Amino acid sequence: MDTAVQLVLLTLAAGTPLVYAALGELVAEKTGVLNLGVEGMMLVGAVVAFIVAARTGAPWLGAIAGIAAGAALALVFAVVTLTLQANQVASGLALSLFGVGLSAFVGLDYVSVVIEPIKPLHVPVLADLPFVGALLFTWNPLVYLSLALFAAVQWFLFHTRAGLVVRAVGESPESAHAIGYPVVRIRYFAVVFGGACAGLGGAYLSLVYNPSWAEGITAGRGWIALALVVFATWKPSRVVAGAYLFGGVTLAQFQAQALGVEIPSQYLAMLPYLATIVVLALISRDVVSIRLNAPAALGRPFHPDA
Amino acid sequence: MxxxxxxxxxxxxxxxxxxxxxxxxxxxxxxxxxxxxxxxxxxxxxxxxxxxxxxxxxxxxxxxxxxxxxxxxxxxxxxxxxxxxxxxxxxxxxxxxxxxxxxxxxxxxxxxxxxxxxxxxxxxxxxxxxxxxxxxxRFYEGRYLAGMVAGKMSKSGVAGYVAAFPIPEVVMGINAFTRGMRVTNPKAEVKVVWVNSWFDPGKETEATNTLVSQGADVVTHHTDSPATMQAAEAKKIHAIAYHSDMSKYGPNAQLTAVTHHWTDYYTRVAQSVLDGKWAPDNVWGGLKEGMIKLAPFNKVVPADVQETVNRAEAEIKAGKLHPFTGPMKDNAGKERLAAGKTISDGDLQKMDYYVEGVVGKLPSSK
Amino acid sequence: MHLRLEARTEPSRLARWLSPLVATFAVLVIGFVLFAAMGKDPWFALYTFFIDPVDTRYDVGELLLKASPLMLCAVGLAAGYRANVWNIGAEGQLVLGAVAGGGVALAFHDSTSPLVLPLMLVAGVAGGMLWAAIPALLRTRFNANEILVSLMLVYVASLVLSLLVHGAWRDPEGFNFPQSKLFSDSALLPNLIPETRLNVGFLIALVVVGVAWLFMRRSLTGYQMRVAGLAPAAANYAGVSAARTVWLGMLIGGACAGLAGVGEVAGPIGQLMPVVSPGYGFAAIIVAFVGRLHPVGIVFASLLMSLLYLGGEAAQMKLALPSSVTGLFQGTLLLFLLAADVFIHYRLRVVRRPAPVAHGA
Structure with a gap:
């Protein structure tokens, strides 16, 4: 029983950075903007969060700074693609390149610093309940927050008027513009929100998961987050499920290895990627459902004059 | 510069x-x-x-x-x-x-x-x-000593090993660690997780946590980040660092570290070039040459354990003890070294099997 | 009074040529300030970044050598992108090309036949196409998004290579290290210029670029693909099969990336190793767009990208700058280049009254 609880907790912890980054990207993509710079934004969020935490001794301040840093990098992307109309795919990749370099550069003096991490909660009374106590009431605050973010995004997109407008912009920016919505401004907000979430996802890595800074600490999680949005067919609930599935399969293959399963580790390491592909192929067969959720204008530039 | x-x-x-x-x-x-x-x-x-x-x-x-x-x-x-x-x-x-x-x-x-x-x-x-x-x-010499410490300090008798890629150098380290651990605890087991990367702090953390969930209470790693040490510190278990002293990342967790030291070698080589005496060589130095050292023990390591390990270190330095001396079986039961035989450097350098005590099977072993 | 962008009635030819120059100039200015701020002599720093890497014959050879795989991957990707086929897994297709081509080299290790090399190239192309066929199949059969599938297959491809070099294809004399045997001479691309590493692969890349240009410009299929990209509905109406477009787009990308992969192992690497590419497949996506998806533009863009890599190395060696500065500089330059293209389709105007629609900045 204890092991089962452990596994659930480990899966949650492994999936959390992906939840943040992918939820943010989902909102941006819902307005029709594809930002492939997630890896770069996560790294910059991670390094700035770490630097601020190290300087101030306050990890929460670090987390806030990480959010701001991710948002700032996303703003660069927004200016380049939304105002200056550059190609989104290429700009996003260039942003990643830039973010990887920038984070490594500003973090040079911090690679040997040790900080006080954000500690897991131990909810009084509740955490001491048998079984459910450990299962539900001992998470890291940032793990709880990631689920709150999911609830907020879900509610915003599908139960508010503003969310409807966001989706309309992603569906047909021309029509939204014709009705009088400020398409470019809405896309700006969504992209910056996406950057903020990616920044927080990065901050989770450097403040909670591996409280330290090293070049490339995200090790490709930004790319996985991008893939998860597609995997989720642009549904927030599936983003969360996908993040835990991915984290869970990774952990499961480690479990199998530690048990001494006689399969080369490379085969096992392929599993999370293959599982994602197979599940995507299965859910994508329902063409209608995808059409309903996929932002039709994804990746398409829009200029009010054009 | x-x-x-x-x-x-x-x-x-x-x-x-x-x-x-x-x-x-x-x-x-x-x-x-x-x-x-x-x-x-x-x-x-x-x-x-x-x-x-x-x-x-x-x-x-x-x-x-x-x-x-x-x-x-x-x-x-x-x-x-x-x-x-x-x-x-x-x-x-x-x-x-x-x-x-x-x-x-x-x-x-x-x-x-x-x-x-x-x-x-x-x-x-x-x-x-x-x-x-x-x-x-000869990293394996340090690994052997680290294993001895692990054997004494582990209550469960299970150690976890986070490894990057199954190349001989890594396999040699796993085996030496296991043999060392079995000296101080003949029933000890070592569980290995390959993360297929030299540097991925996230995966190293996940691998460490996995090993802990399967009963390991001492972990070590052959990867490049301090993530294993940090995860051990968070889980309140013990760990042995590799490459560098990582006590900063795990003040309570780190029992010791197997550290690499190239300074003397580099200085010597540069000096010999300056003197015009350099000639190509094949150097494989270990504890004796100071290329490998154990970091200071954590204060939780009892004095008698420290003494046992120090004695073994002195014996290795003196050439009286080799971690791979028979009888030695692989973990499928096949005899790899007869009693009293010591492995040759050539065989050691291409080691591609696990010794007795390691759980699992190497992908490449025949 | 403020500035606003106004759409031009037709694309500006002048801006088409001028915008890369403006972007480069802007980056040079930024670089100048950046290097000066870091306490480096900015003139020497810029010299080191942009001139030093190409001031000898060997260096020029290296520039072209490194540009070849970028050029190949980018030209293949561009064919797909023009048709709205979003293959971002060229890195994986490159690795599979290296695996397939390398497999042939190892299988015929003792052969001195002149056919080994052509066979390797064919196998490399086939390997890349096979890997690209998976997202194409899943897209056309199951509607699975090719961005995700091609990206995930990058990771799988590198694990396939890892599995082989750690196991079946390991050099038996190599002390169980994860490397294959060194390829025999008959499996290596002939050298092009003495005292450099530049090999025939560069010529092959140029030929492929030429063929790609002819295909996209002069062939009916190429035309149909471009129409499918610009106006999917119209293409559909005109009877252009969407599935065929996806297949073509993916397979062309895979073939080119696979060729780039075999070119690396049969060229500068000369054996199979756990890592055969420092991310050419991803860098090529940027190259494709900086080159405006046009074969000639791609040739220039790949040379620029290659120069930035070499400049980063020179900067480390001569200026003691950390390797991260390369990425920083690359990213900045590429963002500027992409952004400067705005002036092809838009002009900047000073507006006296507030614009009717606000748009961000």
């Missing part, structure tokens, strides 16, 4: 075109400092393989102050780029070049042919030539 002032920068501009075309002329003249280049496979960072090499580079520069100037290039991928980087170092006047990763072997040999008067030192490979020497450390 070379620091360019404006003046010598301009001089370099003028000289650049001339010397680049005639690399063979870029030889050290008497009285001028020896230029030494280093090629690193990853960013230097704060701990790990490259960090230890860079620490030694700096120490060597200090020890031979005024007589040597060093340069390094970090984050050089193993593959098509390595050859160019090594060549550029050679043609810009670095007449002694250390290439510090296995994947640089063939590029180093190729460049060495084009620069017959330069000296090259390649770490962890097996090819030498008339101007390429190789060097490596």
């Amino acid at each position: 070379t620091r360019y002032t404006r003046r010598n920068a301009l001089a370099a501009l003028g000289a650049g075109a001339a010397t680049a075309a005639l690399p063979a002329l870029a030889q050290t003249k008497a009285g001028e400092p020896l230029q030494i280049g280093f090629v690193y496979v990853s960013p230097i960072g704060d701990a790990g393989w490259t960090f230890q090499h860079d620490t030694a580079r700096k120490a060597m520069e200090k020890a031979l102050s005024g007589k040597v100037v060093t340069k390094y290039i970090e984050n050089v991928p193993e593959g098509a780029d390595a050859e160019r980087v090594i060549r550029e170092l050679a043609s810009s006047g670095n007449t002694l070049i250390f290439t510090t990763s296995f994947g640089y072997m063939n590029p180093t040999i190729k460049v060495a042919q084009a620069f017959p008067k330069h000296k090259f030192e390649h770490a962890t490979g097996y090819k030498t030539s008339k101007n390429v020497g190789i060097y490596n450390a």
Whole structure:
């Protein structure tokens, strides 16, 4: 029983950075903007969060700074693609390149610093309940927050008027513009929100998961987050499920290895990627459902004059 | 490090075109400092393989102050780029070049042919030539001692090992650790998780947590980040660091660390080049040569354990003890060494099986 | 009074040529300030970054050598992108090309036949196409998004290579290190210029670029693909099969990336190793767009990208700058280049009254 609880907790912890980054990207993509710079934004969020935490001794301040840093990098992307109309795919990749370099550069003096991490909660009374106590009431605050973010995004997109407008912009920016919505401004907000979430996802890595800074600490999680949005067919609930599935399969293959399963580790390491592909192929067969959720204008530039 | 002032920068501009075309002329003249280049496979960072090499580079520069100037290039991928980087170092006047990763072997040999008067030192490979020497450390000696500590300190008798790739050097370490652990706890088991990456702090953490969930209460790693140490600290278990002392990341967790020390070797090689006495060699040094050390023990390690380990260390240094001395079986039960026999360096260098006590099977073992 | 962008009635030819120059100039200025702020002599720094890497014959050889795989991957990707086929897994297709081509080299290790090399190239192309066929199949059969599938297959491809070099294809004389045997001479691309590493692969890349240009410009299929990209509905109406477009787009990308992969192992690497590419497949996506998806533009863009890599190395060696500065500089330059293209389709105007629609900045 204890092991089962452990596994659930480990899966949650492994999936959390992906939840943040992918939820943010989902909102941006819902307005029709594809930002492939997630890896770069996560790294910059991670390094700035770490630097601020190290300087101030306050990890929460670090987390806030990480959010701001991710948002700032996303703003660069927004200016380049939304105002200056550059190609989104290429700009996003260039942003990643830039973010990887920038984070490594500003973090040079911090690679040997040790900080006080954000500690897991131990909810009084509740955490001491048998079984459910450990299962539900001992998470890291940032793990709880990631689920709150999911609830907020879900509610915003599908139960508010503003969310409807966001989706309309992603569906047909021309029509939204014709009705009088400020398409470019809405896309700006969504992209910056996406950057903020990616920044927080990065901050989770450097403040909670591996409280330290090293070049490339995200090790490709930004790319996985991008893939998860597609995997989720642009549904927030599936983003969360996908993040835990991915984290869970990774952990499961480690479990199998530690048990001494006689399969080369490379085969096992392929599993999370293959599982994602197979599940995507299965859910994508329902063409209608995808059409309903996929932002039709994804990746398409829009200029009010054009 | 070379620091360019404006003046010598301009001089370099003028000289650049001339010397680049005639690399063979870029030889050290008497009285001028020896230029030494280093090629690193990853960013230097704060701990790990490259960090230890860079620490030694700096120490060597200090020890031979005024007589040597060093340069390094970090984050050089193993593959098509390595050859160019090594060549550029050679043609810009670095007449002694250390290439510090296995994947640089063939590029180093190729460049060495084009620069017959330069000296090259390649770490962890097996090819030498008339101007390429190789060097490596007997990491397994330290691993064995670390295993002895783990055997004494583990209550569950299960250790966890986070490993990068199944190459002989890593396998050798796992086996030495296991044999050491079984000296102090004959029933001990070692569980291995391969993360298929030298550096992925997230995965290293996940692998460590997995091992802990399966009963490991001492963990160690053969990867490049301090993530295993940090995860152990968070889980309130013990860990043994590798490459660098990581007590900063796990003040309570770290029992000791198997650390790499290249300073003496680099200083010696540079000095021999300065003296004109360098010749290609195949150096495989261990505890005795000071290339491998154990970091200070955590205070939770009881005195008698420390003493046992120190005694074993002295015996290894004296050549009286070899971690791979028979009888030794692999974990499928096949005898690999008869009683009293000691493994040859050749067999050790291509080890591709787990010894008794390791759980699982190596993908490549036959 | 403020500035606003106004759409031009037709694309500006002048801006088409001028915008890359403006972007480069802007980056040079930024670089100048950046290097000066870091306490480096900015003139020497810029010299080191942009001139030093190409001031000898060997260096020029290296520039072209490194540009070849970028050029190949980018030209293949561009064919797909023009048709709205979003293959971002060229890196994986490159690795599979290296695996397939390398497999042939190892299988015929003792052969001195002149056919080994052509066979390797064919196998490399086939390997890349096979890997690209998976996302194409899943897209056309199951509607699975090719961005995700091609990206995930990058990771799988590198694990396939890892599995082989750690196991079946390991050099038996190599002390169980993860490398294959060194290829025999008959499996290596002939050298092009003495005293450099430049090989015939560069010529092959140029030929492929030429063929790609002819295909996209002069062939009916190429025309149909471009129409499918610009106006999917119209293409559909005109009877252009969407599935065929996806297949073509993916397979062309895979073939080119596979060729780039075999070119690396049969060229500068000369054996199979756990890592055969420092991310050419991803860098090529940027190259494709900086080259405006046009073969000629791609040739220039790949040379620029290659120069930035080499400049980064020179900067480490001569200026003691950390390797991260390369990425920083690359990213900045590429963002500027992409952004500067705005002036092809838009002009900047000073507006006296507030614009009717606000748009961000």
